[in-house]
Amino acid sequence: xxxxxxxxxxxxxxxxxxxxxxxxxxxxxxxxxxxxxxxxxxxxxxxxxxxxxxxxxxxxxxxxxxxxxxxxxxxxxxxxxxxxxxxxxxxxxxxxxxxxxxxxxxxxxxxxxxxxxxxxxxxxxxxxxxxxxxxxxxxxxxxxxxxxxxxxxxxxxxxxxxxxxxxxxxxxxxxxxxxxxxxxxxxxxxxxxxxxxxxxxxxxxxxxxxxxxxxxxxxxxxxxxxxxxxxxxxxxxxxxxxxxxxxxxxxxxxxxxxxxxxxxxxxxxxxxxxxxxxxxxxxxxxxxxxxxxxxxxxxxxxxxxxxxxxxxxxxxxxxxxxxxxxxxxxxxxxxxxxxxxxxxxxxxxxxxxxxx
DNA sequence: AATCCGGGGTC
DNA sequence: GACCCAGGATT
Numbered sequence: 001x002x003x004x005x006x007x008x009x010x011x012x013x014x015x016x017x018x019x020x021x022x023x024x025x026x027x028x029x030x031x032x033x034x035x036x037x038x039x040x041x042x043x044x045x046x047x048x049x050x051x052x053x054x055x056x057x058x059x060x061x062x063x064x065x066x067x068x069x070x071x072x073x074x075x076x077x078x079x080x081x082x083x084x085x086x087x088x089x090x091x092x093x094x095x096x097x098x099x100x101x102x103x104x105x106x107x108x109x110x111x112x113x114x115x116x117x118x119x120x121x122x123x124x125x126x127x128x129x130x131x132x133x134x135x136x137x138x139x140x141x142x143x144x145x146x147x148x149x150x151x152x153x154x155x156x157x158x159x160x161x162x163x164x165x166x167x168x169x170x171x172x173x174x175x176x177x178x179x180x181x182x183x184x185x186x187x188x189x190x191x192x193x194x195x196x197x198x199x200x201x202x203x204x205x206x207x208x209x210x211x212x213x214x215x216x217x218x219x220x221x222x223x224x225x226x227x228x229x230x231x232x233x234x235x236x237x238x239x240x241x242x243x244x245x246x247x248x249x250x251x252x253x254x255x256x257x258x259x260x261x262x263x264x265x266x267x268x269x270x271x272x273x274x275x276x277x278x279x280x281x282x283x284x285x286x287x288x289x290x291x292x293x294x295x296x297x298x299x300x301x302x303x304x305x306x307x308x309x310x311x312x313x314x315x316x317x318x319x320x321x322x323x324x325x326x327x328x329x330x331x332x333x334x335x336x337x338x339x340x341x342x343x344x345x346x347x348x349x350x351x352x353x354x355x356x
Numbered sequence: 357a358a359t360c361c362g363g364g365g366t367c
Numbered sequence: 368g369a370c371c372c373a374g375g376a377t378t
Contacts, residue, residue: 032373033373033374034374035373036372036373036374037372037373037374037375038361038362038363038371038372038373038374038375039362039363039364039372039373039374040364040365040371040372040373041372041373042364042365043363043364043365043372044372044373075362075363075364076362076363077361077362077363077364078361078362078363078374078375079361079362080361080375080376081361081374081375084375084376111375111376112374112375112376113375114374114375114376115374115375116373116374116375117373117374117375120373132373134372134373134374135371135372135373135374136372136373137373152358153357154357177373178373181373182373184373185372185373190366190367190370190371190372191366191367191370191371192367218370218371221359221370222358222359222360249360249377250360250361251360251361251362252361252362253361298362298363299362299363300361300362300363301360301361301362301363302359302360302361302362303360303361338362338363339362339363339364
């Protein structure tokens with residue numbers, strides 16, 4: 001039997017039930033594919049459910065405030081996905097009358113839709129014979145054909161893409177693409193794949209050569225940078241606080257955080273003289289209390305953030321000049337924030353409750 | 357071609 | 368601690 005038909009046979013017997021497998025609506029397929037980029041099914045599933053509930057159609061998503069989209073996306077990471085998701089929804093609703101592009105080439109022009117996602121949508125929704133090449137496919141193909149070309153190089157990308165095109169099942173593009181990915185996720189796993197019971201074990205080249213656990217080959221990633229974040233949490237008259245939205249390039253674009261003083265190493269002596277701090281204080285009486293003495297290490301793909309939070313209590317009977325950054329403390333939960341900040345907020349408010 | 361962009365699961 | 372996840376955009 002053909003490679004593709006073996007995979008499809010395996011798939012029909014082993015596939016997991018998922019809500020996006022019960023529809024071919026391009027809006028729902030697109031949404032699921034964006035959510036699942038670099039994200040496990042178990043982690044993405046609740047987000048898919050909340051998004052489809054909050055935004056039943058692309059028009060609902062398009063007319064939402066971007067902040068609401070980011071808030072729903074909170075905790076999923078790679079927040080440019082959420083911003084691109086929203087931009088593309090607006091484009092499709094306003095420019096395309098809500099009708100999704102119906103082929104691979106046109107899908108590729110959408111923000112946040114690359115080669116993988118365009119192939120996934122085109123094959124699932126429109127039965128176009130374009131192969132997906134995701135992390136699962138790299139693993140399955142590199143093992144089955146015993147290919148040691150590094151997958152994260154232009155040469156590797158090209159080689160595996162060409163191989164995937166040859167292997168593509170033109171009769172059942174949808175089933176084949178989902179089959180090879182599901183096969184990679186459940187059967188041909190990164191660690192301890194089930195080669196003994198594998199339906200392809202009579203023809204897998206890596207199994208024959210004994211190289212299964214060495215494939216796929218991936219070049220080393222770059223070094224992780226250490227950064228030192230000192231967050232100042234103003235508590236003004238026990239009522240107000242201050243948050244800012246992160247702009248420009250860098251992590252957490254569009255999300256909110258408390259006033260941040262980034263320092264070299266974990267040196268906190270400079271905080272009291274930092275302009276951001278003195279500006280908040282002005283001549284008002286204040287009290288500053290460290291929330292955590294040991295830095296909280298928040299790990300991102302490329303950065304480790306050594307983080308300390310400082311509660312800055314300010315009492316001032318005079319009327320504050322209305323700052324755009326000043327908000328009611330009790331409203332802090334309504335803003336989209338990174339997990340690091342969200343965890344702090346949770347611990348801070350539970351501490352407030354138990355101590356009062 | 358290399359780097360950036362999250363958070364969580366697994367071993 | 369290292370690696371991975373239904374990748375894409377930017378430089």
